[in-house]
Amino acid sequence: MIFTRQLLPVNAQFDALDPKDRVGPILAAVKASGIVFDDVWVETADSPAGEQLRAFARSFESAMAAALKREKRLDARSVHRLHLFAHSGTRIDLSMAKHADTAPWKGGIPRLRFPSEAPSRSTLKLEEGFLVLLDEDERARWLQAGMTAVDLGACPGGWTYQFVRRSIRTIAIDNGPMAESLMATGLVEHVRADGFRYQPQKPAEWMVCDMVEQPIKVAERMATWLREGWCRRTIFNLKLPMKKRWPEVQRCFAAMREAVPFELDLRAKQLYHDREEITVFATRA
Numbered sequence: 001m002i003f004t005r006q007l008l009p010v011n012a013q014f015d016a017l018d019p020k021d022r023v024g025p026i027l028a029a030v031k032a033s034g035i036v037f038d039d040v041w042v043e044t045a046d047s048p049a050g051e052q053l054r055a056f057a058r059s060f061e062s063a064m065a066a067a068l069k070r071e072k073r074l075d076a077r078s079v080h081r082l083h084l085f086a087h088s089g090t091r092i093d094l095s096m097a098k099h100a101d102t103a104p105w106k107g108g109i110p111r112l113r114f115p116s117e118a119p120s121r122s123t124l125k126l127e128e129g130f131l132v133l134l135d136e137d138e139r140a141r142w143l144q145a146g147m148t149a150v151d152l153g154a155c156p157g158g159w160t161y162q163f164v165r166r167s168i169r170t171i172a173i174d175n176g177p178m179a180e181s182l183m184a185t186g187l188v189e190h191v192r193a194d195g196f197r198y199q200p201q202k203p204a205e206w207m208v209c210d211m212v213e214q215p216i217k218v219a220e221r222m223a224t225w226l227r228e229g230w231c232r233r234t235i236f237n238l239k240l241p242m243k244k245r246w247p248e249v250q251r252c253f254a255a256m257r258e259a260v261p262f263e264l265d266l267r268a269k270q271l272y273h274d275r276e277e278i279t280v281f282a283t284r285a
């Protein structure tokens, strides 16, 4: 689900809760389910209206957690979380979801801190990409000090920064200027070249690409890197300013699959920090 941040089954809907007792009816539904939860989240929309409900959500979440505890419906070993989506203070949807089926952040939004040393806010896209597209084990195995990366369209270096902070040597391809702070680490080689023509002299663990170009052109170039073995895995952005985004994504993925003689593991998400674009991970399956 590329364009979906959070996906929850709706188990019950409360359209006119009494502000004097919102907990009661929800607790009754929880008890009837027989499920024990490890936690309760009250989520709101990522919109100005949702923002206005944040204070209510926090206090209602505490009240609900206390009630669940009292009724022995909370157990840290449970794989279920109780989600309450507040449309308003009196209209709430209830969802009983397994951790494995849902985003691990409220509203599917990882609240990442912008590292002050990073040269651009784009750094949060790659950081979120690592968090969303890779699991914990993959991050530990595939992002190790001493590995190598190529960053196509690197300037000023927000993505390169994500590798440098992990002591991964990075070749930064861009005609623009790289941040001095990154060059001073000695881990970055800046090559002024066309990212669509550049070929590495040695294979790299990673190639990442944030060049603003037609999605199909980027996708085909990414497939070439994987087919030729120039990198083992890649994360890249596909800019999708068009209305028919999903057909365009399908076209790009089909072109990539056709261009390589092996199965591709393709994972994609429109990240919270993305704009009119999606972030894709690709490797040989």
Ligand SMILES: C[S@@+](CC[C@H](N)C(=O)[O-])C[C@H]1O[C@@H](n2cnc3c(N)ncnc32)[C@H](O)[C@@H]1O
Pocket: 119, 120, 121, 122, 123, 152, 153, 154, 155, 156, 157, 158, 159, 160, 173, 174, 175, 176, 193, 194, 195, 196, 210, 211, 212
């Ligand atoms: C969105 S910015 C990249 C931001 C970067 N990821 C960061 O975190 O700081 C796109 C960059 O791609 C570069 N670019 C665009 N087309 C390119 C090409 N054909 N070859 C090399 N760089 C290119 C631009 O010069 C620009 O610096």
